Amino acid sequence: MNTAKYTPLFAMLLFLVIFTALLLNTLAADIHWGYSGDEGPANWGELSPEYILCADGSAQSPIDIRNASELDLVDIEFHYGETANNIFNNGHTIQVDVDPGSHIVYNGITYDLLQFHFHAPSEHTIGGEAAPMEIHFVHQDPNSGTLAVVGIMLTEGDSDNKAYAAVFDHLPAEVSAPEAMGDPLSLASLLPEARTYFTYQGSLTTPPCSEIVRWLLLDNPVALSAGQIAAYRAIYDGNARPVQPLGKRDLLLDSGAATRA
Ligand SMILES: [Zn+2]
Numbered sequence: 001m002n003t004a005k006y007t008p009l010f011a012m013l014l015f016l017v018i019f020t021a022l023l024l025n026t027l028a029a030d031i032h033w034g035y036s037g038d039e040g041p042a043n044w045g046e047l048s049p050e051y052i053l054c055a056d057g058s059a060q061s062p063i064d065i066r067n068a069s070e071l072d073l074v075d076i077e078f079h080y081g082e083t084a085n086n087i088f089n090n091g092h093t094i095q096v097d098v099d100p101g102s103h104i105v106y107n108g109i110t111y112d113l114l115q116f117h118f119h120a121p122s123e124h125t126i127g128g129e130a131a132p133m134e135i136h137f138v139h140q141d142p143n144s145g146t147l148a149v150v151g152i153m154l155t156e157g158d159s160d161n162k163a164y165a166a167v168f169d170h171l172p173a174e175v176s177a178p179e180a181m182g183d184p185l186s187l188a189s190l191l192p193e194a195r196t197y198f199t200y201q202g203s204l205t206t207p208p209c210s211e212i213v214r215w216l217l218l219d220n221p222v223a224l225s226a227g228q229i230a231a232y233r234a235i236y237d238g239n240a241r242p243v244q245p246l247g248k249r250d251l252l253l254d255s256g257a258a259t260r261a
Contacts, residue, residue, distance in 0.1 A: 033207050034092075041241045044207050054209035060244035061202035061215060062123035068198055068253035076150065076195055076216055077105040080113065080187035084180040089172040092206060093117040093239055094232065096167060097178050102187050104139055104148060106216065111139030111148040113187070120233050122153055123205050123240045124217055130240070131155050131221060132229050135190070147204075148214045152192065157223025163189035168228040173235050192220040196254040205241045219253070 031048045033039050039047065045055020053060070083099040095117040102113040115138050122134035131153035139148045160168075163186065170181035198217040203209045 031207070035238050035240070044209065047207065051207040051209060053203065053211060054207055057203060057209055057211055058247055059202055059211045059249060060209060061205050061213060062125075062241060062243050063200065063202065063246050063251070064128055064243045065124055065126045065198050065217065065251065066128070068251045070253050070255040072256070073197070073199065073252060073254040074107055076197060078188060078191065078195070079103050079105065080191070082184045082186055085166045085170065085182050085185050086178040087167060087170055087172065087181050088176045088178040089174060089235070090117075091175045093119065093236060094167075094171055095178075096185070098187065104150070106148055106214070109141050109148075111141050113137060113139050116190075118154075118232060118236070119205075119240045120229070120237055121240050123243075124151060124153075125243055126153070133224070133232060134240075135222075146212045146214070148216060150197075151215065151217040153218075153221040154229070155221040155223050156226050156229055158225070160225040160228060161223060164222075164224060164228065168224070168231050171231055171235055190222070192218060192222050194218075194220045196220070196256045198251060198253050200246070200249050200251045202244075202249075 031051070033044055033047055033051075035041065041054075044051050045053070080102045081099075083096070083102065086097040086099070088095055088097070095115050097115045098113050100112070104111050104113070116135055117138070118133055118135055120133045122131040124134060133154035135152050135154055137150040137152075139150070140146070141148070166182035166185055196219055198215075198219060200215050201211075202213050202215045203211045204213060
């Protein structure tokens with residue numbers, strides 16, 4: 001066989017295979033999804049094979065919080081420092097990328113805090129009731145890649161929440177790149193003082209809906225002013241996935257919550 005004759009054909013095939021792989025990769029990264037219409041949550045699973053868990057998963061998030069089993073659970077150990085307010089609009093929410101160093105320890109595992117972002121209204125509901133907003137602090141175990149997300153309901157209070165002022169004073173209305181804006185943030189001051197929680201095993205609430213999340217939902221809210229909530233909702237109003245079936249999963253409530261003031 002004259003291999004020289006076949007080399008150009010082989011090279012062409014190889015090129016086609018690589019080109020197709022690159023094209024598919026680009027398409028997958030560009031799959032548009034949103035919160036309404038054809039690109040809305042009911043259709044996420046059909047938008048891409050990579051989003052199949054959004055339709056077919058068995059441990060999806062968010063959920064309605066009800067009938068939790070009370071147990072004496074371990075505390076979430078927060079080791080939160082300061083971060084520049086690296087804020088941006090990613091097209092689905094407003095997010096702050098957190099400077100390295102802040103983390104939680106949960107059940108002996110250290111999860112690094114990567115970022116926090118917002119949903120309006122809340123994604124989780126409590127007894128069927130949504131809060132005006134919900135904040136998600138996304139942490140990752142660098143060894144396994146699994147996530148621990150601390151969720152907090154944001155309710156409406158009488159005055160501006162000063163701890164959140166740098167964030168809500170610099171909400172980017174248009175899609176943008178991370179940029180340090182305003183004063184640095186003291187991350188612990190973004191949390192409520194009582195940190196008892198609900199917990200269950202679930203998923204990302206956005207495509208690809210990966211089932212890799214230990215959810216830790218604090219049962220005490222944080223209050224923002226009506227103006228702060230309105231400022232966010234002027235940009236994103238309705239970026240919340242509907243609740244998903246709990247199914248056979250355990251939903252636990254830290255029994256310390258029952259005795260809180
Ligand atoms: Zn979220």
